[in-house]
Amino acid sequence: MINVEHLTKRYGDFTAVNDISFEINEGHVYGFLGPNGAGKSTTMNIMTGCLSATEGHVKIYGYDIFEEPKMAKKLIGYLPEHPPLYMNETPLEYLQFVGEAKGLRGAELKQQIDQVIQLTKIQNVKNRRISALSKGYKQRVGIAQALLGNPKVIILDEPTVGLDPIQIIEIRDLIRELGKTHTVIFSSHILSEVQAICDRILIISKGKLIAFDEPENLEKLLLAPSEIIITTDATAEEVRDILADISHIVDIIFEEKTSEYLKAHIKTDHDNIYDISRAVFSAFASKGKILLEMSLKKANLEDVFIELMESSDNDSTNNSADESRNDSFRDSASENFNNIESKENTTDINSTENDINSTYIDINSAEESEAAGK
Amino acid sequence: MIAILKHELRTYFHSLTAYVFGAFLLAFVGIGAMLYNIQAAVSNFEFVLNFGSLIFVVIVPILTMRVIAEEKKQKTDQLLYSLPITTTQVVIGKYLALLTVYLIPLCIICLYPLIFSNFGDVYLLTAYGSILAFFIMGSALIAIGVFISSLTENQGFAAGIGIAVILLNYYSVSLSEYVSSTAYGAIIAMCLIIIVLGAVINHLTKNQKLAYGICIILIAGTMAAYFVDVTKFEGLLPNIMKKLSLFERFNVFVNGAFDLTSIVYYVTVIVFFLFLSVQSLEKRRYN
Numbered sequence: 218m219i220n221v222e223h224l225t226k227r228y229g230d231f232t233a234v235n236d237i238s239f240e241i242n243e244g245h246v247y248g249f250l251g252p253n254g255a256g257k258s259t260t261m262n263i264m265t266g267c268l269s270a271t272e273g274h275v276k277i278y279g280y281d282i283f284e285e286p287k288m289a290k291k292l293i294g295y296l297p298e299h300p301p302l303y304m305n306e307t308p309l310e311y312l313q314f315v316g317e318a319k320g321l322r323g324a325e326l327k328q329q330i331d332q333v334i335q336l337t338k339i340q341n342v343k344n345r346r347i348s349a350l351s352k353g354y355k356q357r358v359g360i361a362q363a364l365l366g367n368p369k370v371i372i373l374d375e376p377t378v379g380l381d382p383i384q385i386i387e388i389r390d391l392i393r394e395l396g397k398t399h400t401v402i403f404s405s406h407i408l409s410e411v412q413a414i415c416d417r418i419l420i421i422s423k424g425k426l427i428a429f430d431e432p433e434n435l436e437k438l439l440l441a442p443s444e445i446i447i448t449t450d451a452t453a454e455e456v457r458d459i460l461a462d463i464s465h466i467v468d469i470i471f472e473e474k475t476s477e478y479l480k481a482h483i484k485t486d487h488d489n490i491y492d493i494s495r496a497v498f499s500a501f502a503s504k505g506k507i508l509l510e511m512s513l514k515k516a517n518l519e520d521v522f523i524e525l526m527e528s529s530d531n532d533s534t535n536n537s538a539d540e541s542r543n544d545s546f547r548d549s550a551s552e553n554f555n556n557i558e559s560k561e562n563t564t565d566i567n568s569t570e571n572d573i574n575s576t577y578i579d580i581n582s583a584e585e586s587e588a589a590g591k
Numbered sequence: 592m593i594a595i596l597k598h599e600l601r602t603y604f605h606s607l608t609a610y611v612f613g614a615f616l617l618a619f620v621g622i623g624a625m626l627y628n629i630q631a632a633v634s635n636f637e638f639v640l641n642f643g644s645l646i647f648v649v650i651v652p653i654l655t656m657r658v659i660a661e662e663k664k665q666k667t668d669q670l671l672y673s674l675p676i677t678t679t680q681v682v683i684g685k686y687l688a689l690l691t692v693y694l695i696p697l698c699i700i701c702l703y704p705l706i707f708s709n710f711g712d713v714y715l716l717t718a719y720g721s722i723l724a725f726f727i728m729g730s731a732l733i734a735i736g737v738f739i740s741s742l743t744e745n746q747g748f749a750a751g752i753g754i755a756v757i758l759l760n761y762y763s764v765s766l767s768e769y770v771s772s773t774a775y776g777a778i779i780a781m782c783l784i785i786i787v788l789g790a791v792i793n794h795l796t797k798n799q800k801l802a803y804g805i806c807i808i809l810i811a812g813t814m815a816a817y818f819v820d821v822t823k824f825e826g827l828l829p830n831i832m833k834k835l836s837l838f839e840r841f842n843v844f845v846n847g848a849f850d851l852t853s854i855v856y857y858v859t860v861i862v863f864f865l866f867l868s869v870q871s872l873e874k875r876r877y878n
Contacts, residue, residue, distance in 0.1 A: 301669045303665070310601065314598040
């Protein structure tokens with residue numbers, strides 16, 4: 218149980234974390250989501266006692282992190298953004314030091330070290346120097362360190378940044394595994410990752426907590442799917458003609474023609490999108506025109522995310538919330554928000570492609586953040 | 592604390608640091624012993640230590656430069672903050688490890704007077720008294736080195752500043768003859784020191800009012816003292832420089848007196864700088 222109450226951190230005039238309050242319960246995987254510089258790391262650093270807060274309290278199972286740091290820190294295992302490793306040591310020596318510093322001795326220390334080595338799968342490299350390990354292994358040693366002392370809460374700050382796709386999947390599996398026995402809080406700026414592992418999502422933007430809910434509920438926040446994308450060899454006039462009889466179509470937007478085929482986005486306000494797609498299909502069939510491709514654009518977490526970010530922006534500029542639904546506005550926002558690759562989460566036949574896609578996106582953003590780091 | 596101590600010791604003995612420190616210290620004291628005790632046939636081992644103390648200028652910064660600076664650079668200080676140990680325990684653990692590294696060559700040096708006593712009369716009491724004082728003085732210098740290392744994340748910078756500070760301390764007695772000994776010079780120097788102190792406080796606490804307040808109060812106090820009794824300020828500056836010198840105090844031991852006030856002074860320096868190191872580490876949490 219972690220209680221964060223009115224947490225604020227200011228650096229001079231800059232407010233990194235602005236009055237954040239939330240409560241974390243036992244036995245779930247929590248995801249901190251937000252763009253770079255949103256205040257995720259700062260919040261985590263404060264929660265683990267690495268940084269002081271300007272205002273507010275953090276209580277870990279009732280122990281205040283600032284007033285009773287010893288008791289509170291025993292309940293937390295923390296992996297900072299940059300794994301704090303001593304490069305000249307072997308993982309075994311390193312874990313021995315951390316274990317001793319956490320108050321473990323003798324047989325208990327040995328048994329726990331064996332346990333975390335097994336859990337993080339670093340048996341093969343435990344006697345090599347840490348400086349010679351790959352980034353994925355370094356990250357694992359960092360996680361192993363956090364697991365020592367059997368803490369109730371494990372806090373991981375961007376554990377998958379800079380790893381290759383296979384390592385990312387392995388670390389995610391590990392986090393899922395840990396989630397069964399511990400409360401895990403981890404941060405990420407990659408949406409698909411948070412979506413894949415977390416039971417609860419906290420979205421932070423500009424130092425403010427703008428959403429805290431289960432992924433499914435967050436998706437529900439957005440309206441039902443409302444767009445059908447078709448590819449056809451009919452002309453724009455013909456398409457308008459064919460679709461003229463179907464009710465509940467609000468708008469048809471044609472993409473600029475790049476090939477001989479025409480791509481159109483059909484917007485609707487109908488509740489059941491399949492009714493519309495059925496009508497579209499039969500309309501085309503009855504007019505003898507060919508539909509080459511038809512897909513539905515579903516609302517996904519990304520849209521919720523962008524929308525929430527926008528509405529938090531709008532709050533500060535006093536714009537109306539309705540404006541944020543405006544598509545062109547959303548597009549420009551997603552362009553600005555360059556850490557999240559805008560991906561069309563289409564529900565076509567090959568849904569596996571989505572998984573591959575999301576992995577690619579991870580690589581991209583991992584590379585991006587690495588480049589930014591340099 | 593024990594965990595930090597063991598960990599630090601392992602680091603020192605895995606790298607060259609401990610060996611370089613020990614080798615330099617033994618070599619320099621060895622040269623001194625050869626010059627004084629063997630070639631010049633003087634039976635006082637304490638003179639050797641007086642000669643050997645110069646090597647501290649080089650080896651103490653080498654030993655202490657990485658102690659905290661490297662943690663900051665490698666970002667391992669984050670680990671220390673998140674572990675269930677206090678910053679004081681971290682600093683004391685590190686300091687004890689440094690003392691252990693320092694004690695090992697010193698144990699070998701302890702054998703020298705015994706060996707020499709086989710070939711003539713050696714004043715063992717002054718010799719061992721001086722070795723003890725030598726140890727405590729070195730400990731004070733190491734405490735200063737730890738503090739300097741805690742100010743930066745650049746090892747080279749820490750070493751450079753460390754050498755400068757210890758060298759200045761070493762020559763402060765010789766330099767004190769050249770500084771103004773008039774009351775007027777003393778008051779100007781005092782004001783300058785107070786202003787520097789204020790700037791340091793301002794830098795550390797980011798609290799301008801506090802810094803200005805302390806400055807104004809201290810300067811007013813000094814001025815008041817100046818007008819009440821001018822004679823007190825005459826020769827004050829050279830005196831302060833002599834009093835602050837760690838090396839000058841060591842000469843008393845070499846001359847055969849076991850000066851408890853100097854021991855107290857050394858211990859005060861150790862506690863003061865370790866306290867500052869803890870504050871410097873804590874400050875990173877509050878920046």
